[in-house]
Amino acid sequence: MKIFFVTLGCKVNQYESEAMRKLFEAAGYTAAEEISAADVVVVNTCTVTAVSSQKSRQMIRRAANVNRNCILVVVGCYAQSEPQVVSAIDGVDVIIGTKDRTRIVELVEAAFAKRGEKIFRVGNVDDIRDFEELPHTPHRTRAFLKIEDGCDNRCAYCIIPNVRGRVRSRSLESIRAECVELKSAGYKEIVLTGIHIGAYGRDLRGVSLVDAVQTVLDAADPLRLRLGSIESAELTDELIDLLKRDSRLCNHVHLPLQSGSDEILRAMRRPYTTKNFSELTARLIAEVPEISIGTDLIVGFPGETDELFAETLNFIREQPFSKIHVFPFSARHGTLAATLPNQIAPQVKKSRAVSAVELSRAKSENFSSRLIGRTVEIIAETSTDGIVDGLTKNYVRVYVPDVGIKLGEVVRVKIERLHADGVFGKISCA
Ligand code: SF4
The missing domain is CATH 3.80.30.20 (tm_1862 like domain)
Known part of the structure; x- marks a missing residue:
């Protein structure tokens, strides 16, 4: 079985998606490359602004249109705030709010067993007193x-x-x-x-x-x-x-x-x-x-x-x-x-x-x-089209030509100029 995650919103949501992915991996699921190749698609939603809610709805509809055969799971803040709206979207099989994420695999298995029936798991959050423990392995640097x-x-x-x-x-x-x-x-x-x-x-x-x-x-x-x-x-x-x-x-x-x-x-x-x-x-x-x-x-x-x-x-x-x-x-x-x-x-x-x-x-x-002309340290984070980027300790994004840099490695960069949302430089050996 293959699973694909779409995550909207903040770092907490990213963490929770990584944790839910780990639960699926433990149950034998593997990652799909794209929505259309997945048996299960999870949309982890956000509702902090009206635009976030709208993007969440768009993503749910997109997933439902691209892959009509998958089990489509909608989880997270938007699902918690407007569960009835989510439930009414054609193609949604499982709706989980901001609790019961630990039960996601079991709920998906239930959805496979009862195809066509919606599984609804959105409870009251006011009475939760305990931190929800989720197993977690980061998928980023x-x-x-x-x-x-x-x-x-x-x-x-x-x-x-x-x-x-x-x-x-x-x-x-x-x-x-x-x-x-x-x-x-x-x-x-x-x-x-x-x-x-x-x-x-x-x-x-x-x-x-x-x-x-x-x-x-x-x-x-x-x-x-x-x-x-x-x-x-x-x-x-x-x-x-x-x-x-x-x-x-x-x-x-x-x-x-x-x-x-x-x-x-x-x-x-x-x-x-x-x-x-x-x-x-x-x-x-x-x-x-x-x-x-x-x-x-x-x-x-x-x-x-x-x-x-x-x-x-x-x-x-x-x-x-x-x-x-x-x-x-x-x-x-x-x-x-x-x-x-x-x-x-x-x-x-x-x-x-x-x-x-x-x-x-x-x-x-x-x-x-202020960094121009200076040498800074970054941790290489992503590599796109021959350019690696990473952050300085004080959160300036640095871009540098990829000369075989290993992601996750500490790299010293001599800063030359402003670039995109940060600065651009070259590898420094000094
Ligand atoms: S109510 Fe909202 S903005 Fe205010 S502290 Fe809590 S999460 Fe932050």
Whole structure:
């Protein structure tokens, strides 16, 4: 039996697809090269914005059209948020939400036994209290390591707590066990992932994110450990100290800002002010050499006037960001923000997004251009059309001609110029 995975969305989804693939492999399934050659197609969906939901529906329909004979499984956040819509799509056989992924093989076997009958496994996520343990082998050069699921915050715009449930932290023993495997498999870079990693440990006794980080450093001893996105208020003194002390911890953080206007931050129910945020970024720049700071920004939140948007742009201009992910506000059913007055017209959101992306590009180029003329280390990640790319420790993408570079290898590159979303250089022997 052959299986094919389509994964939309974030690093957590990628991790979970890799884990489900491992469950199928353990049951004797092998990978198909393409959708049309698979006996089972799994679409692991996303619903963070309206566009993500739309892409999820498109992918499900595409898979159903390309391969009418397969068992089509739809799993993940979009399946959890709109199970009836998914179920109504012609060709879908199995619908699983964000729990019961561990049962995916059994549910697929049931679908084979009862062809034509839909298998529906979407339960209430509010009552889940335990971290779902999934066996996992990374399928990429950088190993994602999931340490947490769910979120207890209620940011006004965010649908994720509704589809992922409450914070569940993975035990340190379980993290340690996966790290031992990653170490023996020779992974050089580990990326900690979760829905709200700053909340790690809240549901465990006397444990916090810094303990998870230390556990990974001790058990896997990676060349690099990268933190996934973390709320600014949760980057504690202890974590900053560790960032300064341990050179294995990447000098790169992703701190979602979402707005540079205090009025909009309050309306978003974000637990910080621009003052708190800028004090933190100033401290990081002063204390962690060459740190790169990425962020997320939502433009066109309800009530964001031209003046408030200008405030945001001005704030961002002053911030030392190396990359900004820009999202036009997307009203998600079931969230507070979807019910707020003063919704912003689509064309206004679009033009604000264009301005913010423009600013992001300028900031990225400014950050990356500091590398020109210098020699940096990357871990070779992918090779396409004779060009290898990989990331520096502080998250600049580097492109270099493929002269027989082995993926996963550490490569020294002399940087010559800006290129695509990063920089271009040549192999350095020095
Ligand atoms: S912290 Fe806010 S934005 Fe992040 S997942 Fe939780 S509710 Fe959503």
